[in-house]
Amino acid sequence: MSIDNNGGALEGHTPRGFAGMGTGLFVGDDVNPGFPEGDGVQAYLTFGLPGRTVVGRATLSSNSMTLRGEPFRDLGSLLVERVVYDQFSPALFDLGAESDLLTCSRTGDTGISCDVSSFVEEAVGAGADRIQLRLLFEDAGDGDGEPDLALFFLTDANTNEAGIFTLTLED
Numbered sequence: 604m605s606i607d608n609n610g611g612a613l614e615g616h617t618p619r620g621f622a623g624m625g626t627g628l629f630v631g632d633d634v635n636p637g638f639p640e641g642d643g644v645q646a647y648l649t650f651g652l653p654g655r656t657v658v659g660r661a662t663l664s665s666n667s668m669t670l671r672g673e674p675f676r677d678l679g680s681l682l683v684e685r686v687v688y689d690q691f692s693p694a695l696f697d698l699g700a701e702s703d704l705l706t707c708s709r710t711g712d713t714g715i716s717c718d719v720s721s722f723v724e725e726a727v728g729a730g731a732d733r734i735q736l737r738l739l740f741e742d743a744g745d746g747d748g749e750p751d752l753a754l755f756f757l758t759d760a761n762t763n764e765a766g767i768f769t770l771t772l773e774d
Contacts, residue, residue, distance in 0.1 A: 609649040610765030622693040627761040631674045631752030632744035641744035650770045660773040661723035666714040672751035679741025681707040685722040
């Protein structure tokens with residue numbers, strides 16, 4: 604079963620070091636000249652969960668990645684963690700995670716894949732009707748003043764659209 608990301612008001616990005624938010628699903632550093640040096644952005648995703656009691660394997664993936672700069676070289680691994688929130692807002696910049704960080708893998712030039720089985724198992728076990736994930740790079744910034752970003756979009760980098768990410772559930 605494949606589930607597309609929500610694509611709506613429960614998704615976007617926030618700075619990692621101060622309150623703020625924006626539309627668009629991207630992670631990295633030096634997103635604009637007004638950002639403090641060394642601060643980065645992180646993306647928040649939401650997926651509806653079907654009513655089920657068992658999940659064998661769950662994979663988060665996207666084939667809609669565009670790179671600006673060299674984020675995987677300069678900022679380290681792309682990471683994912685489970686978070687829980689009711690409303691997407693600037694206050695999420697320092698939201699505590701519900702899980703440990705897991706490393707995502709690159710798949711070709713435009714894709715990523717992350718095994719989030721444990722996150723989905725926890726959410727399903729708690730009776731949740733959705734799962735929320737945060738993507739971020741290992742390092743918030745590299746201090747060179749140049750953008751290093753992974754942008755995830757279908758038509759416009761500054762929009763949240765359903766189908767940019769897929770959560771695949773297997774028995």
